[in-house]
Amino acid sequence: MPSTLTVVGLGSGDENQLTLGVWNRLREAGTVYARTENHPVVDYLKRNGVSVRSFDHLYEAHGTFGGVYAAIVDELLRLARESESPIVYAVPGHPMVAESTTKLLRERCSQEGLELSVVGGESFLDQAFARFGFDPIEGVALFDATDLPAAGAGLEPRRHALIAQVYDTHTASDAKLFLMNVYPDDYEVVVGHELGVAARERIVRVPLYELDRLDGYGNLSLVWVPSTTDDAVRNRTFERLREIVDILRSPEGCPWDREQTHASIRKNLIEETYEVLETIDDDDPDAMCEELGDLLLQIMLHSQMEAETGAFDVHDVIAGLNEKLVRRHPHVFGERGAEDADEALRNWNAVKADEKRSKGVDPEKQSVLAGVPRDLPGLMKAYKLQKKAAQVGFDWERQDEVFAKIEEELAELREAGEDERMDELGDLLFAVVNLARFMKIDPEEAIASTNRKFVERFAHIENRLREQGKSFEQAGLSEMELLWQEAKKLSKNARS
Structure with a gap:
């Protein structure tokens, strides 16, 4: 019959913190199997006659922590199946706090019908709360330095943050980069080494940018990031943005923002989108950062308006997007x-x-043309409609046929009466969009490029006339045309 397997916690590092129940289990065991000997209590056990075997050799045999932990669990299960005596497995801290092997053992023992018990011990969290001096009820987030989420996810400056398993300068560097997604470079953080272990404890306060420049990291090192309500720090968080928009729309907020509706700020959404596009065309990252913020504000305002009615809030928007992205990939x-x-x-x-x-x-x-937004700009909408029609074969076969169509529409426009001109001009523009599609050119980008050239060349005319002390009326069309050609030549020389 398989033996029982018991996981016990060795506490945070000081033998005086061992619970009586854990100490009795350790003394009664024929052999204690320790995940690692690199823990102060292990030496104490040996001095008191407890036989200890560690799995430290597996750390050298496997390239990842996941591989090490899986190998430890495999060996413990083998021992439990083959031994008639209870197996006692000792881990640092508390078995249920930041201990991957306990989680794996719970899964595997359940699958294989083995009896598993867990006997708690003091965790590193207990010492962190006591030595750093904060109450976890204030709010605390716990992270593993070996498996940090991306882009500062989960960090909220109003809550304390603890990063455990900062065992060397490499993991300290990972922790620093993770924190810098939210906190200023000079934000003061606290590093604790061997907290609660007499004569070995060290607590160091450093600015965040120096976190990976310290010595002394080991298996019992962790980083504490104190909480703050400073808005200068919180301004890098999404939650602060949501809070500000909520305040602006509240009775105590901004009278103008309170009065807005979806319809009243509809045009703002369009304008901000185009301002973002302008920064992309200008290859201006600083301006892009600002304009993307303005665009995000429009999304937040529309979401807040619906949150006030109970229809949905911005978190529903995010959840829907996340689900869609996963589902469609x-x-x-x-x-x-x-x-x-x-x-x-x-x-x-x-x-x-x-x-x-x-x-x-x-x-x-559904119509083949379904799905093209009604309010797209004209050229963009024509381009998308044509692409959808082309997918079912409704398209010109050759580019020269498109040129012929443009010539036909141009002739019809020349002959059109006053009531027909708008329709005929639309037909001509639609045919030109077809040509752009055949040439694999986005018509919106093409006209945007031409608009930019026009602005630059007209600005050259204005500057040259200003240098000469002339107004447009004094210059006349012929002189302006000469300056236009001069601007064209300058722009061509700049490109060559």
């Missing part, structure tokens, strides 16, 4: 593969079709 988050971008796009469209069916919409009965 089965080649990334699921089992369906994609060898190239075309197959990835087919996956995306297939999932979209399934989503429509789940909402009672039959994609087969």
